[in-house]
Amino acid sequence: MSKGFNQLFKEMADQSNEIFFIYNNTEKQLEYINAxxxxxxxxxxxxxxxxxxxxxxxxxxxDLPYVRNAIFHLIKNKxxxxxxxxxxxxxxNERWIRLKITPILNDGKVDxxxxxxxxxxxxxxxxxxxxxxxxxxxxxxxILSHDLRGPLGTVQLLTTIINKxxxxxxxxxxxxxxxxxxxxxxxxxxxxxxRREFLSTADVVxxxxxxxxxxxxxxxxxxxxxxxxxxxxxxSFTHSxxxxxxxxxxxxxxxxxxxxISNAIKFTHDHGKIHIHVEKLDKSFLIKxxxxxxxxxxNLQPFLFNKHTQAGRKGLKGEESVGLGMWIVKILTEAHGxxxxxxxxxxxxxxxYIEIPLGFEF
Numbered sequence: 001m002s003k004g005f006n007q008l009f010k011e012m013a014d015q016s017n018e019i020f021f022i023y024n025n026t027e028k029q030l031e032y033i034n035a036x037x038x039x040x041x042x043x044x045x046x047x048x049x050x051x052x053x054x055x056x057x058x059x060x061x062x063d064l065p066y067v068r069n070a071i072f073h074l075i076k077n078k079x080x081x082x083x084x085x086x087x088x089x090x091x092x093n094e095r096w097i098r099l100k101i102t103p104i105l106n107d108g109k110v111d112x113x114x115x116x117x118x119x120x121x122x123x124x125x126x127x128x129x130x131x132x133x134x135x136x137x138x139x140x141x142x143i144l145s146h147d148l149r150g151p152l153g154t155v156q157l158l159t160t161i162i163n164k165x166x167x168x169x170x171x172x173x174x175x176x177x178x179x180x181x182x183x184x185x186x187x188x189x190x191x192x193x194x195r196r197e198f199l200s201t202a203d204v205v206x207x208x209x210x211x212x213x214x215x216x217x218x219x220x221x222x223x224x225x226x227x228x229x230x231x232x233x234x235x236s237f238t239h240s241x242x243x244x245x246x247x248x249x250x251x252x253x254x255x256x257x258x259x260x261i262s263n264a265i266k267f268t269h270d271h272g273k274i275h276i277h278v279e280k281l282d283k284s285f286l287i288k289x290x291x292x293x294x295x296x297x298x299n300l301q302p303f304l305f306n307k308h309t310q311a312g313r314k315g316l317k318g319e320e321s322v323g324l325g326m327w328i329v330k331i332l333t334e335a336h337g338x339x340x341x342x343x344x345x346x347x348x349x350x351x352x353y354i355e356i357p358l359g360f361e362f
Contacts, residue, residue, distance in 0.1 A: 019099075019117035021163055023052065025075065025110050028186025036225040039095070040119045042089040051087065060086035060094065062243055066210075071101070078103050084120065096120040124234060125248060144355060145293070149353040155183045164255050207334045208247040208359060214239050220257045222278060224265075232270040235261075244285050252332045259325045260289040260352050267350070268293035284338070288353040295346040326328045329354075 013020035013034040022032040030052045037045045043058055056343055063085040074081040098120035104112035113353045159176035166172050221237045228235060255274075264274045268291045279286045296304065307327040329352075333340045338356035 003358070008143065011195065017118075019115070021115050021117075023113040023115075023122055025103075025113055026259055028052065031112075036161075040117075041087055042091070042093075046164065048137070058087045058089075060087075061089055062245075065218075066245065071113075074101055074103060074113075078105060078110060096124040098123075147185055155179060159183075206249045206252060208244055208249055210247050211250055213244040213246050213248065213253075215243040216248070217257060217276065217278060217287075220254055220261065222263060233265055233268055233272055233274050235274045235276075237276045241280045243359070244278060246279045246335055247287055248336060252335065256272070256329050256332050256354065257287075257289075259329050261285075263325055263352075264289055264293065264350070267291070274336040283354070284355050285358045288351055289354075290349065290351040292349040295348055296342070299361065301342075305340070310331075 013032075016034060017036055017039070018193070019036045019040060020032070021030065021037070023029070024031050025273045030048050033045050033048060037043075038244065041058055048054055056064060056068070067085050069081060070081050070083050073079075080103070081101050083097075083101065085097055086094050087097055087100070089095060097117050097120070099117040100117055101113055101115040103110040104114060143157045159180040162176050164172055217237065217239075221235065224231070224233075224235050261276070268274060273290075273292050275288075277288045277290070279288075305326050330340055333354055333356065336356045337359075338354060340352065342350060342352045342356050344350035
């Protein structure tokens with residue numbers, strides 16, 4: 001006699017390393033959960049059949065409102081939901097869970113909730129590690145180019161001075177021309193490198209994850225903090241909440257921050273102040289990047305976010321403008337459903353504002 005569908009499903013689920021569950025929403029009872037639950041969470045499942053609410057006790061405290069609201073939203077709107085949240089194992093270890101919940105309807109009402117969950121910790125850890133590497137790369141690339149363009153420009157200037165001091169010395173002129181040409185080629189190389197980096201970032205295919213925005217920003221600012229002596233700027237970072245969770249594309253988000261901070265460095269005098277602040281709003285979060293630099297002339301302000309903008313200017317140390325930085329900030333912010341604007345006054349400074357939705361529909 002062939003096995004019934006229910007028996008086949010149970011045997012399949014019992015052998016899976018993913019969590020399978022069936023919850024009777026009408027009776028408020030858990031009807032099935034497989035062995036993978038105990039393997040992943042390290043918690044016993046037997047008590048869940050009598051008290052399903054125990055599930056909420058293993059969820060990380062800061063993530064619990066998000067999970068509760070997601071389930072409420074799912075039942076109300078009868079839609080499939082994909083959740084990403086943390087749990088605490090009995091020994092205190094933290095794990096990330098990726099859970100897809102599907103409502104089963106009967107006469108227009110949610111009769112059952114079914115779901116598949118997996119341990120997402122390894123993938124999350126890889127993302128965080130990649131963020132740190134890319135954040136370090138972007139920040140150091142910008143600072144390196146900042147440090148190199150200035151000295152190379154100075155070398156070019158010195159060759160001009162030498163030529164003026166020795167107007168009739170042909171051999172010296174030939175040598176200084178070689179030095180100037182080499183310097184220019186290296187400046188152009190730096191510009192092309194940065195331009196390629198910017199243009200590759202402009203690919204606005206967004207892949208959002210539920211991430212802690214404060215943690216993300218710290219990955220960028222910590223690099224600049226360590227390099228403050230090199231860039232000769234006083235950088236600070238404050239935030240309204242210990243953690244602010246939102247759905248963002250981590251790599252694109254880091255590029256927005258790097259572009260804003262590197263822009264502030266370029267137009268702020270040595271030992272000037274650059275302050276980053278993050279504020280949690282009702283359905284969004286707001287980033288402010290403020291400097292006390294030279295400001296943006298009023299005649300250039302309308303063109304600042306244009307691609308290859310005419311508002312591009314040399315930095316205070318002679319850095320050439322790629323003309324793409326603020327355009328990148330704009331398109332990446334808008335790709336997140338956000339908006340960017342700024343306030344600036346010459347000789348006083350500039351403040352950029354980035355507002356991005358938290359991303360949750362509930």
